[in-house]
Amino acid sequence: MIRDHVKTYMKEQNNNCAEALLHAADDALGLHLPPEAFRLIAGYGGGMCCEKACGAICSALAVLSFLSVGRCAHETEGFRELCGGCVRQLEQEFGSIDCASIKARYRDPASGCLGVVERAADVLEDVLKQAGKI
Numbered sequence: 001m002i003r004d005h006v007k008t009y010m011k012e013q014n015n016n017c018a019e020a021l022l023h024a025a026d027d028a029l030g031l032h033l034p035p036e037a038f039r040l041i042a043g044y045g046g047g048m049c050c051e052k053a054c055g056a057i058c059s060a061l062a063v064l065s066f067l068s069v070g071r072c073a074h075e076t077e078g079f080r081e082l083c084g085g086c087v088r089q090l091e092q093e094f095g096s097i098d099c100a101s102i103k104a105r106y107r108d109p110a111s112g113c114l115g116v117v118e119r120a121a122d123v124l125e126d127v128l129k130q131a132g133k134i
Contacts, residue, residue, distance in 0.1 A: 004028065018056060018058055021124070041058065047098065054099045055099065057097050064079075064083055082127070093123055
């Protein structure tokens, strides 16, 4: 479901990994995010523009936050465990949460990180289903 929208945003609309996953989730889940949301996540692409934490993972957490948090994270029961569980699943999927490591293993010369973002979308969707968010 989310995966089906990733290619449109990465390849056809030239968004980075973080923007593409957030756009894909917005479309697939009907989040109706405002344009400002995509500008807020833009700096997380490319591992925060310096190959640190993967931008797709950062966007996955943004989606979890949007769908879970009320007034603030500290007041949202189970939120810490939900995010931590998602990160652990993504780390298991890729062997790391670090952009440089993930790119070294999975980046394709022709399609870039498209496959990475698609796989991150699958993990996000699984986490959301397990948590009863979708």
